[in-house]
Amino acid sequence: MELRECLFLIKQARILKTNLNCATKVDVKSNRCDPEINIAFIDDHKVKFKTSELTTLDILQRLHEFSDEKDPKKNEKVVVMTKAKKRSK
16 A cells, blocks of 8 residues: 555655656556566666565655666756855956
8 A cells, every 4th residue: 555655645746746756667467466666767777676665755765865866967066156256367
């Protein structure tokens, strides 16, 4: 049930609009195996979560950790221009 709730949250239109490069594909199997989520990033890095013992919050937090590492803007340095710096240029 936790995985279904997580997928419901991820597939909301307002969430998908935040990253147009994100594609989701759901493959539901009824073979009595433990629930899992497989994630493939653009750089061919793949992650598999065994979600039988995870809550929705756990799944989303771990997904955020992996996707945050892939964020190219994360390492950009923010330069704050003060009025004094602008005048000196």
